[in-house]
Amino acid sequence: MYTHTLSQYNAVIKTCRSVFEKKTKDYGTAWRILRLPSMTDQIMIKAQRIRSIQEQPTQLVDEGIATELIGIVNYSVMALMQIALQDRQDLELTYDELAPLYDKIIATTAALLNNKNHDYQEAWRAMRFSSINDIILMKLLRIKRIEDNQGATLISEGVEANYRDIINYAAFALIKLDHESRH
DSSP states (O other): OOHHHHHHHHHHHHHHHHHHHHHHHHHTTGGGGSOHHHHHHHHHHHHHHHHHHHHSSOOSSSOOHHHHHHHHHHHHHHHHHHHHTTTOOOOOOOHHHHHHHHHHHHHHHHHHHHHHHHHHTTGGGGSOHHHHHHHHHHHHHHHHHHHHTTTOOSSSOOHHHHHHHHHHHHHHHHHHHHHHHHO
8 A cells, every 4th residue: 555545544543443432432332223224224314414515505503524433444344343243142232342343343344445445546536525435325325235136146245345345445535635725
């Protein structure tokens, strides 16, 4: 991965992980009750809200795009955690139990980013912010279709790959937001 991209990626993921830690300490792991399609819908709500913020001149909820993107990253990580923890029946897990799993999911996802970033020559940097959100929405529609088909695909990647792509696109969007706020 290009060194600059890696440091930017790590910075936005650090922020996301900090929010995950604080929310886990506040709420516990209530999200463990959600089935995977419900988690997908939570991510969809956040991506739709970003589109709404982009298209409407005013917003009535005082949370911005960055908050929603952090939520998209964290709900996608939680969805991947649900898959990894599917054999565990206990709903309540401590942050200390989840932190290594969060890090493992991000490490795998960052490796995917590294490979794609190399092959695509950081094409995401030239993308419009709105296009990144549209791709997140498209990936969510793909996940919903796969879920509706009970996970069956003929040739396509499964839900895990799509959640990982969503994490990376949301991280790209956070990097772009950070860059725009500095200029």
